[in-house]
Amino acid sequence: MSSATIKKLEKNFMIVLLVVGGIIISIPFMWMILSSFKPLNEAVQMPPTFLPQNPTFENYINLFTNLNFGIYLRNTLIIVFFSFIGLIFNGMAGYAFAKYQFKGRKVIFYTILATMMIPGQVTMIPVYLILNQMGLTNTMTGIVLPGLAVAFSIFLFRQFMQTIPDDLIEAARLDGAGEYYIFFKLIIPIAKPVFAVQAILTFIAAWNSFLWPLIIASDQRLYTLSVGLALLEGQHSSNFALQMAGAAFMVVPIVIIFAFFQKYIIEGFTMSGLK
Template sequence: MSNSLLKSQQNSRFIVSVILAVFGFIMILPFLWMFLSSFKTNAEIVQNTRSFFPKQWTLENYRNLFHSGFTLYLRNTLIITFFSFVGMLFNAMAGYGFAKFKFKGRGVLFIMVLATMMIPGQVTMIPVYLILNQMHLTNTLTGIILPGLVGAFSIFLFRQFISNISDSILEAARLDGASEWYMFWHIILPISKPVLAVQGILTFIGGWNAFLWPLILANDEKYYTLSVGLQLLQGQHTTDYGIQMAGSSFMVIPIIIIFVIFQKYILQGFNIQGDK
């Protein structure tokens, strides 16, 4: 009886695995076609041949892509993404303060922070734009970066995770003479690797795909990001599908790489939550 039950479970797992593999392949098929098409000539794409793989592999699309100003857009995007990670550290500090420090008005202040999550970003765009305009920060990278340095969801995520860290660990560190700054860098952050991985992926995606705010704030093309540049690319090269595929692939592949690198920490976070 036990052998038949075990065999039935194995068959069920096999069927589920096959179904997930089929649906997973269907999901990645458009991205795979886009990536392979970036190595095709534009003539081959326009001919709409049924060949999935390029008949003649070429890097000309990527050469033309970076000759069209994508290097400048890449630099701006990397700068914005870098400071987004700096902002993530600020959010971690705020989460640490809300989780482990007791001060007057902490609960009210935290509720006010959470209340900002209920306000759509489109509502605050005009006030933030007017404030930055009065500060003469419009059409600058500083103006693009500043509003994205802090986020209520990130603070909430760090606060919830850090609240589960035992106070006895921090008290022992204080007795040994450790400063709050030392404890944050050498105790809180190493323990918070799972939530750092999750927030790191979200931060990278947000910075890498920044589109609407840079488009609104920047009037000069030298401050455009990759997403804005890709939109311009589709307008300037409407018939050059090869360069459009190269630009789209260049936008997607780094996100996949970042996810593959950090996915083990995300799974580790799920395991930690399950053990509690």
């Protein structure tokens, strides 16, 4: 048997292996989606059915009419919006650490790096106490404020922006461009890959926000989709179809975002690593 034939067999084997593995991994996801369209009696019947025999949107309608998922969605979108505002601030901080010379620059940057080694659960108590002293507990401001600055995001922006030539920035200054104009019209277009990957990761983190809103808010009108889903599982533990609808509503947007923009995630990390 020739080496070309062996390579072709190996390639075909890997393709079959990946396809089979992908199908096996996707079965729970497909089961969740299909079960969300089943009525309750069909969702719990034995033996179970894979495809819904009597498809219905009743579960999704129930989420928004009886279970306040519309409020949870609004709160989640607010967190996503302000997380993107924080993304701009993190980009500015990364640009400042990369291109500006000021006293204490290295100390401040290394301090930010050190915070990356501390688990987020450890800092939640002091952050909560600070916000409590400021009167921001049980408010949307208290929920979104800690997420405006992310150490990893600042680090990634700084590493990428160090690769931008200083001569390019100096040339823009000689042409009379201000610092804000340089950042928004020159730096952001150049750093588009790293902004894209951070935007995607920021969306996923904000969309899935659970622990902090649960800690800081005691009013259910401030809860997010993740917290609402946890409440759904506790209050309607026997209604599997309704739980599948809530889980599908949480997961599908993230899958869609990742499917369309996964190339930016790979490109952003690749370019950051190479440069």
